[in-house]
Amino acid sequence: xxxxxxxxxxxxxxxxxxxxxxxxxxxxxxxxxxxxxxxxxxxxxxxxxxxxxxxxxxxxxxxxxxxxxxxxxxxxxxxxxxxxxxxxxxxxxxxxxxxxxxxxxxxxxxxxxxxxxxxxxxxxxxxxxxxxxxxxxxxxxxxxxxxxxxxxxxxxxxxxxxxxxxxxxxxxxxxxxxxxxxxxxxxxxxxxxxxxxxxxxxxxxxxxxxxxxxxxxxxxxxxxxxxxxxxxxxxxxxxxxxxxxxxxxxxxxxxxxxxxxxxxxxxxxxxxxxxxxxxxxxxxxxxxxxxxxxxxxxxxxxxxxxxxxxxxxxxxxxxxxxxxxxxx
Amino acid sequence: xxxxxxxxxxxxxxxxxxxxxxxxxxxxxxxxxxxxxxxxxxxxxxxxxxxxxxxxxxxxxxxxxxxxxxxxxxxxxxxxxxxxxxxxxxxxxxxxxxxxxxxxxxxxxxxxxxxxxxxxxxxxxxxxxxxxxxxxxxxxxxxxxxxxxxxxxxxxxxxxxxxxxxxxxxxxxxxxxxxxxxxxxxxxxxxxxxxxxxxxxxxxxxxxxxxxxxxxxxxxxxxxxxxxxxxxxxxxxxxxxxxxxxxxxxxxxxxxxxxxxxxxxxxxxxxxxxxxxxxxxxxx
Amino acid sequence: xxxxxxxxxxxxxxxxxxxxxxxxxxxxxxxxxxxxxxxxxxxxxxxxxxxxxxxxxxxxxxxxxxxxxxxxxxxxxxxxxxxxxxxxxxxxxxxxxxxxxxxxxxxxxxxxxxxxxxxxxxxxxxxxxxxxxxxxxxxxxxxxxxxxxxxxxxxxxxxxxxxxxxxxxxxxxxxxxxxxxxxxxxxxxxxxxxxxxxxxxxxxxxxxxxxxxxxxxxxxxxxxxxxxxxxxxxxxxxxxxxxxxxxxxxxxxxxxxxxxxxxxxxxxxxxxxxxxxxxxxxxxxxxxxxxxxxxxxxxxxxx
Numbered sequence: 001x002x003x004x005x006x007x008x009x010x011x012x013x014x015x016x017x018x019x020x021x022x023x024x025x026x027x028x029x030x031x032x033x034x035x036x037x038x039x040x041x042x043x044x045x046x047x048x049x050x051x052x053x054x055x056x057x058x059x060x061x062x063x064x065x066x067x068x069x070x071x072x073x074x075x076x077x078x079x080x081x082x083x084x085x086x087x088x089x090x091x092x093x094x095x096x097x098x099x100x101x102x103x104x105x106x107x108x109x110x111x112x113x114x115x116x117x118x119x120x121x122x123x124x125x126x127x128x129x130x131x132x133x134x135x136x137x138x139x140x141x142x143x144x145x146x147x148x149x150x151x152x153x154x155x156x157x158x159x160x161x162x163x164x165x166x167x168x169x170x171x172x173x174x175x176x177x178x179x180x181x182x183x184x185x186x187x188x189x190x191x192x193x194x195x196x197x198x199x200x201x202x203x204x205x206x207x208x209x210x211x212x213x214x215x216x217x218x219x220x221x222x223x224x225x226x227x228x229x230x231x232x233x234x235x236x237x238x239x240x241x242x243x244x245x246x247x248x249x250x251x252x253x254x255x256x257x258x259x260x261x262x263x264x265x266x267x268x269x270x271x272x273x274x275x276x277x278x279x280x281x282x283x284x285x286x287x288x289x290x291x292x293x294x295x296x297x298x299x300x301x302x303x304x305x306x307x308x309x310x311x312x313x314x315x316x317x318x319x320x321x322x323x324x325x326x327x328x
Numbered sequence: 329x330x331x332x333x334x335x336x337x338x339x340x341x342x343x344x345x346x347x348x349x350x351x352x353x354x355x356x357x358x359x360x361x362x363x364x365x366x367x368x369x370x371x372x373x374x375x376x377x378x379x380x381x382x383x384x385x386x387x388x389x390x391x392x393x394x395x396x397x398x399x400x401x402x403x404x405x406x407x408x409x410x411x412x413x414x415x416x417x418x419x420x421x422x423x424x425x426x427x428x429x430x431x432x433x434x435x436x437x438x439x440x441x442x443x444x445x446x447x448x449x450x451x452x453x454x455x456x457x458x459x460x461x462x463x464x465x466x467x468x469x470x471x472x473x474x475x476x477x478x479x480x481x482x483x484x485x486x487x488x489x490x491x492x493x494x495x496x497x498x499x500x501x502x503x504x505x506x507x508x509x510x511x512x513x514x515x516x517x518x519x520x521x522x523x524x525x526x527x528x529x530x531x532x533x534x535x536x537x538x539x540x541x542x543x544x545x546x547x548x549x550x551x552x553x554x555x556x557x558x559x560x561x562x563x564x565x566x567x568x569x570x571x572x573x574x575x576x577x578x579x580x581x582x583x584x585x586x587x588x589x590x591x592x593x594x595x596x597x598x599x600x601x602x603x604x605x606x607x608x609x610x611x612x
Numbered sequence: 613x614x615x616x617x618x619x620x621x622x623x624x625x626x627x628x629x630x631x632x633x634x635x636x637x638x639x640x641x642x643x644x645x646x647x648x649x650x651x652x653x654x655x656x657x658x659x660x661x662x663x664x665x666x667x668x669x670x671x672x673x674x675x676x677x678x679x680x681x682x683x684x685x686x687x688x689x690x691x692x693x694x695x696x697x698x699x700x701x702x703x704x705x706x707x708x709x710x711x712x713x714x715x716x717x718x719x720x721x722x723x724x725x726x727x728x729x730x731x732x733x734x735x736x737x738x739x740x741x742x743x744x745x746x747x748x749x750x751x752x753x754x755x756x757x758x759x760x761x762x763x764x765x766x767x768x769x770x771x772x773x774x775x776x777x778x779x780x781x782x783x784x785x786x787x788x789x790x791x792x793x794x795x796x797x798x799x800x801x802x803x804x805x806x807x808x809x810x811x812x813x814x815x816x817x818x819x820x821x822x823x824x825x826x827x828x829x830x831x832x833x834x835x836x837x838x839x840x841x842x843x844x845x846x847x848x849x850x851x852x853x854x855x856x857x858x859x860x861x862x863x864x865x866x867x868x869x870x871x872x873x874x875x876x877x878x879x880x881x882x883x884x885x886x887x888x889x890x891x892x893x894x895x896x897x898x899x900x901x902x903x904x905x906x907x908x909x910x911x912x913x914x915x
Binding site: 038040041044045047048049051052053054055056058059061062064065066068069119120121122123124126127131140142143144146147149150151152153154155156157158160161162190193221222223224226227244247248250251252253254257258278281282285286291299300303306307310311313314315317318 | 638640641644645647648649650651652654655656658659661662665666669712713714716717719720721724725732734735737738739740741742744745746747748749750751752753755756757759778781782785809810811835836838839840841842845846848850868869871872875876883886887890893894897901905
């Protein structure tokens, strides 16, 4: 079985052990551990690093691309007049560049979208995380995610043709025109449900089982456990989901460009039409604006405002996600 | 093959073939004043050891005593962990493997490693063996011959020779581990480090690996970390016993080498009380 | 004062059924569960309504002319042929541009980068942030970039692909990183312990093992690009294209843009065409999603 004695027994010499080089029998001496030069690897690593740097370059590119024309814009228009002016008429003879009308439309569509997406998204998340058996969950989740995969032009078409025209005007006989921020906001809300649901569900699933068991052991039922134990524990994740939902709603373009309307005026009710910031950019792009013209610069000034808003919102969301990842 | 300490290790050891002298006649590796750190945490301290050519050396001791950490620093696998650092010298054929100009890639080729969990690549059996020679640019006359030779040495050839193109994932745990040994020897290393190679195997598979180690030691030097004292007693020529020292201030556990000698001496006549307590099952 | 023993002695006499008052069948929890069900039901009903509505509106126009005809001022003669070909051109170019770049960036971040280095942390933060930048901003970026390098006619395939590539790059990076992370470290250790270099290990072990995950993520990202319209709108893709695109510098329009165009026309016939083209677009997206799920289930290894 364990037949042989060691080779070292037969080859043993009586010299005291040293760390000096020895040559294993039958093999050529290999004295150095110095490696081969591998210039190829260095090149590859550099290429990979450059590829990763494209992400940074993109951000820098966005900032420069937005800033340069925006600076041109603010040479012509006071920052104060832009931010707080209540008349948006960039193409008129007596042009006015108050962005408030665009902002009110964005606020309306975003608020309506959140009113739809937050309760429904959270409801779906609690059901999937706390109630659904794995099989039910594995069927429902892809269906829910389909909602996120539908192109926004298709949503826009649906909002305009079905929700606004058929439901609001023909069925409900609401006092509304061809477009409304309500139709755009509602559909946008449904589009955002999967975003809110999936991030909230991640956060709730990350809550340790022991917390739930502790609650059940005290005689609490599922509802009490979900609302009083799991939900508070997952709150920062839920907040992150809501914040990301806000970011999606503010930045969404096609739905509002199609269904919210194209008249820039201060929106005072959900059945009015209105032009959002993104809606303005999309619409202005349809016209032919030369590089360097004030129209072109206006596009980028609004784009910069949009970018800054979503940037702030995104950072809040990233922070919140980090917090719930650290908690457990 | 029970994991509880045997009260008569002498009996087990009586059948051991490798009766080695007290001194190491032909050292191949030498560990001098080695401390291993992970960041600020000192995992192992003040280790001095020598590994004899074509000998099997076992590193034993309770969990958390740093034996695996030390093993991973012997072929610079520790380099891959952020913040890992080795103080002192580890000499291989007299050359410090941590000195400047030494290529860790070359170190790992010359000092192979077998892991606790069998980790065959998700490729065919043949490609698992051929992988090492290919990536290290070994000049091979016939890859088929090299694959056969490696598998034969790892006592796996007869079982797999008809299914070399099949995925290695389909093999049993014991076969996978022997495949990993075959893979390790395919690049012709001098030393094979084994990190609890039988920890996830059943007793029969464990026995086959132990038999295999006896055959391998004719060509290779083996350093094995094991939790299982009987395994050390059965296979090793020399044994090093480690334990964890708990720092009074911080409660940090640092591994220290307690005693190193021939396996016979460690198991039959330990010099240190801690060794004797561990061997006789009083702790660990 | 009651002692512990008293209360213990008293306990068995309390009927266990009182637990029902707090149980799952009380009105409150039941209504709660119904509300949860409803929130899912609303989403699903909405989805079904949308699809049924599209089929009713566009079903009659969904036929060969949609695929073979060019746009026309008369809805009865109009088709989406250039838009379909344009979408194929733009998406294929986008895939070629962005997948290698995204995979390379992900490999750097997961396998090579020192995660504590400031540069890599900035990259990481950037990727996360870029993933949530509104798509129309990428259109502004591409527009400015093309203007900078002096391209006069910005509605070209490569321009659209550039905008969409940057748009989905973070998505591909994130998906690839997840796929790479799923490869167990034992495989890397096994390879490195044989004397393979870091790159050999990455190229021969890690990358092949993560191909299914990368493919799934890339297909999903490309399906997002396929449905995207806003950035292309800025490049001026809303033009009357009555020719087949035939190269990277060729003018183009895409399916979503064509849908947008038809939606804005007053004639009812164009609205039907928009619905028909939407059916086609949704079908394509479903196909891509199905393929992604198939790859995930079929090839993804369980370690």
